[in-house]
Amino acid sequence: MNSPLNNLTAYRVVLGSGSPRRRELLGLLDIDFTVDTSHPVDEIVPDGMSPEMVPEYLSQLKADAFTLLPGDDRLVITADTVVILDGEVLGKPHGEEDAMGMLRKLSGNIQTVVTGVTVRTAERSMSLSATSTVEFATLADEEIGYYINRYRPFDKAGAYGIQEWIGAAAIKGISGSFYNVMGLPVHRLYEALKLF
Secondary structure (H helix, E strand, C coil), rough: CCCCCCCHHHHHEECCCCHHHHHHHHHHCCCCCCCCCCCCCCCCCCCCCCCHHHHHHHHHHHCCCCCCCCCCEEEEEEEEEEEEEEEEEECCCCHHHHHHHHHHHCCCCEEEEEEEEEECCCCCCCEEEEEEEEEECCCCHHHHHHHHHHHCCCCHHHCCCCHHHHHHHHEEEEEHHHHHHCCCCHHHHHHHHCCC
């Protein structure tokens, strides 16, 4: 039986991300793809850009790093995720102390998680973003310390992975896509890929 995304057989699908979570989530769509992390970019955001616009902007920057000339059969997918709390973007923590500080801020609060995604071929480019809200229970320092020491969440926006212990133990509620909080709004991406 053909995949519902049979239209993608005309392309070599490339995920421009080293995130194991994004690889796992893209794999849920039952399409063949490779991973290419050889096009790093400086993630510099223009002054005054609203936090909600940052992920889509950065996903476009990452996609534009791939040179796709006419006749190139690659379809590139790039993404960026940020956690926003009270207008502040919480990126990836720079070590244990930074992660502790981020999780203390998130404890007992509601945050916004935004993921921007760009799909690009030689002929066209499409960008989108998805937003979810996540409510954290209040966490004791011992719980935060346990999570950081056991799971080492230094490669994750906001210093946590919702699919890990902290998601089971401390997430009171979520509005929007769970997968978006993991790092890829798979439903929105699926709908976009059907248009290529």
